[in-house]
Amino acid sequence: MDLSVIIVSFNTADLTVNTINSVIDTIKENNYEIIVVDNASKDDSVSRITSEFGDKVNLIINSENLGFSKANNMAIKQSKGDYILILNSDTVVHKEAIDKSLGYIKKRKDIGALGCKVLLRDGSLDKACKRGFPTPWNSLCYGLKLHKLFPGVKTFGGYQLTYLDDDSIHEIDCVMGAFMILPKEVINRVGMLDEDYFMYGEDIDWCYRIKGAGYKVVYYSEASITHYKKASFAKRKEKTIREFYKAMGIFYDKHYKGKYSILVSFMVNLGIKLQMYMALLKNFLKK
Numbered sequence: 001m002d003l004s005v006i007i008v009s010f011n012t013a014d015l016t017v018n019t020i021n022s023v024i025d026t027i028k029e030n031n032y033e034i035i036v037v038d039n040a041s042k043d044d045s046v047s048r049i050t051s052e053f054g055d056k057v058n059l060i061i062n063s064e065n066l067g068f069s070k071a072n073n074m075a076i077k078q079s080k081g082d083y084i085l086i087l088n089s090d091t092v093v094h095k096e097a098i099d100k101s102l103g104y105i106k107k108r109k110d111i112g113a114l115g116c117k118v119l120l121r122d123g124s125l126d127k128a129c130k131r132g133f134p135t136p137w138n139s140l141c142y143g144l145k146l147h148k149l150f151p152g153v154k155t156f157g158g159y160q161l162t163y164l165d166d167d168s169i170h171e172i173d174c175v176m177g178a179f180m181i182l183p184k185e186v187i188n189r190v191g192m193l194d195e196d197y198f199m200y201g202e203d204i205d206w207c208y209r210i211k212g213a214g215y216k217v218v219y220y221s222e223a224s225i226t227h228y229k230k231a232s233f234a235k236r237k238e239k240t241i242r243e244f245y246k247a248m249g250i251f252y253d254k255h256y257k258g259k260y261s262i263l264v265s266f267m268v269n270l271g272i273k274l275q276m277y278m279a280l281l282k283n284f285l286k287k
Contacts, residue, residue: 002030003102003181004081008071009038009089013045015228017052022093024056029099033058033080036089037071040064067198068177076192084187086203088178090228091118097223101181104220112186112215113207115175116223117166125166126227129176130219132158133208134251136260136268143271170219173211177203178227182210189213194254199240201247208255237283245276 005023009016016036023034034053037060038045049059060074072086083102087093097116105114118129132138138158141147146156157163164170180203190209193202207217249272257265 001033001080001082003027003032003083003085003098004075004079005032005034005085005087005098006072006075006079007034007036007087007089008068008075009036009041009045009049010065011041011043011045012089013041013043013048016045016089017048019087019089019091019093020049020053020057022091023087023098026093026095027098028096030102032098035060035075035079037075038062039066039071067195069193069195069197069199069202073192073195076187079184082184084182084184086177086180086182088227091178092226092228093179094224094226097179097225101220101223104222105181105183105218108216108218110216111218112182112190112210112213113175114181114218114220116179116225117219117221118176118178118225118227121226121228126176126178126229127160129178130161130164130166130170130172131174131176131204132161133173133204134159134248135256136264139268139271143275164219167221169221171216172219173217174204174207175217175219177206179225180206182206186210186213186215196250196254197247198243199247200244201251205251205254208251238280241276241279241283245272245279248272 007016007019020034034056035058036049039062046061049057076084085098101114101116105111115129118126120126141156142159147160147162150156151162154163161172190213194205197205211217249269252268
């Protein structure tokens, strides 16, 4: 089998159905399977998927929300495809996106992960679909918004890669977990998603390990999807905020802590906590 499409669902019944339909409607050139892992949804996700797709979808039902990494890993273990596509349940795949992406990565054995152009519901680019790693310098420039003041300057745009053309194919540091294609043999070599990440950060961590193993990570602009971002946690913003900043700390401690001085590590962790508290305060004031 060419491809295993893995979708993790959590309280996104309508969106998940739309995502599955977009996969079925757009894959024309490859043999594939769809595996949906439902993370204990409280809506009618399970009944909708079962009734509307039947045996077209391999449905795994969890009794509790295990998080994004664990749920995807469950599906990867059961997958039969030579390639794995991690696809968010709040996305719609555009015409030929999967076939084009798979065709591109199949011809280039040096690619360990490939992501496409990810568009938000207003048609603008989701900047997270092509990123550099969050080194202390890149994070500082991003936090001070220097990437916006100097969008064409590589020195200040290292995180969102603002100096790269959105409509061209680039080798980058990190693509987005909303749409990520990987060869199964690469996963076998570098390992699956790190389950220390409940949500957020697992895609950056995976790309870091993939590049560390000598593979390329590619932003493939000739394929696109629409991402209805944060749909699963739209009503749980506080948890979303906490998990986002927790993931930052996990990534730094795992990959950078030993490379920088105690002072730099202290400042980074302090900055992460301050940003989290400011985000929580802002969310509280909006209520």
